[in-house]
Amino acid sequence: MPDSFYFPVYTGLLTPKHRERIGPAIWEFLWLVSKVTKEVQEEGETLGIVLGGRPVKLAEIAAELGGSERTVKRNIARLKDEGYIETVRAPYGEIYKVRKSKKFIHKNRSAKNGTSFDEREDKNGLSHDERSAKNGTSEHREVPYLSERSATSGTSNKDIKDIKNITDRKIDDDIREAHMSDRSKRAIANKYIQRRGKGLSLSPKDEEAIEGLLREPIPLDDILSLIDEVFDEYQPKFNGDGINSFEYVRKVVLSKYHEQKGESTDGGTVHKHRRGVSRPSAEGGKTYEQILREAEAARRAWGWKG
Template identity: 35%
Template sequence: MSRPLNQSYPFSVYSGLLTPVHYEKIGHAIWLFLWCISSTTKEIERDGMTWGIVLGNKPLKAAELALQFGVNEKTIRRWLALLERNGYIAVTRAPYGMILSVRHSKKFACASHVRTELPDRTEETGRADKLVQSNKDITQINTKHNMSSIKTIAERFAALRSLQEGKPVHPSSKDYQAIARIVARGVSLPQTIKWLEQCFEEYETRRRSRHETIKVFSYCEKYIIGRLAEAEAKTTVRRENNAQKNNRRGYGRTEKQEPSITGGQTGRLRRKTV
């Protein structure tokens, strides 16, 4: 569960935490609290409060956390009790461990304001094509609704990857670009999440080793595009079948003929003698 130094990554922490008030409440448990923040993979609104979901609600054992910090389990339990008592985290006891949540989570609060900046000049044709594609993606998704969808998809992807890897994983810039391409295609958010989860589920059935994991969202992007193509093909076939049925109904109809004023006689009519 411990993370090598070469896998270190940045995460957001508000400076308000670095005050005497919090130090008096947290003390050395700040290390566990910071770990909970860094391991938050998703944020949800519950009872008017934002909660950070640690490792996708994966049950954790005190022994695992003790190994992470190089301390004994007694210290971990003391830190957990301190953080829970002072309202920094919530601890839910589960059959296989403890599920941790961060109270008033703000890890992703500024995610929608992050903007990708691209170089002004490119020297290689291939690189230029990629940058043009990136610019196109950013132009098409530059709305609050789409940015919210991208954030939600990225959080779900991170949660699924974290569960698969057994450690906190965060999307890369290329992952965000791939997610943006899916959103730009107009795939609905619920459908994207559904296909994303199916992608991981089907991958698990073929997985032969715990080291085999989904590393990039582009893998899921291909899966989602494939499912989208299948759905569109089914829709096209259904429309064609409906059109054929309507045509058959039209051909089967016979026009109602009005009664003839000649009584069915044709040709020249003789004048009736009086």
């Protein structure tokens, strides 16, 4: 279970309108609010970026909330339909944004207006005087500055600033990496759909195979050109026969790439022979012909269903 920590939630949610719209999805909504790490302005609206823009899988949310992925998926869809969140599909989950985020609004407003800690409202919407009256105190509580506390904690203002800069750079790098990976997946999917020549959608197994290929150290341009080779060299066995599974494409692309590089997966050299003689491939010492036979079996298994 993750460590507990404080995060603000506004009482504006506690209305019949929001209760009806959010319903049982309140737990997923609170989870997303708690994971907002920064806020950005897009088209005049404040969006809370969840976990710095890192793709999040439904299984991760379900594991922390203790529910099923099916329930989480249904509740996330409800939050999207009702306009509480936005999501962007990524290869390893979805990137979440909380609309009209107010998690850091007081911090931002205070910096803009030049107000002090005692002058601004706290994160529950109370001013200092209101908070004092509620807690039964009338005098301002003395709060030592961070630099004074650092004498005992060993952390200075400069340390905090350096840590924040490093964290922000890491978050930005993660976002760029996720976007690049997403673009690569779309490019491969579009190439496959174009060459397949039928249908505009992918099956879950096709998507898994694409993600598996992306995990290989093969440049995107090489993958796209090798996909063309796979389709150009494929010989239909009967009228209407074709490539209907990206798993077939993945296996042949891997085999072709390592054969062209003249290397096996363990760094050894692949010795090329005359056509018709078994050639070692990149996958566990199997021959090139064995790879093609396995790929053909995968194509038949997934391509002829239904």
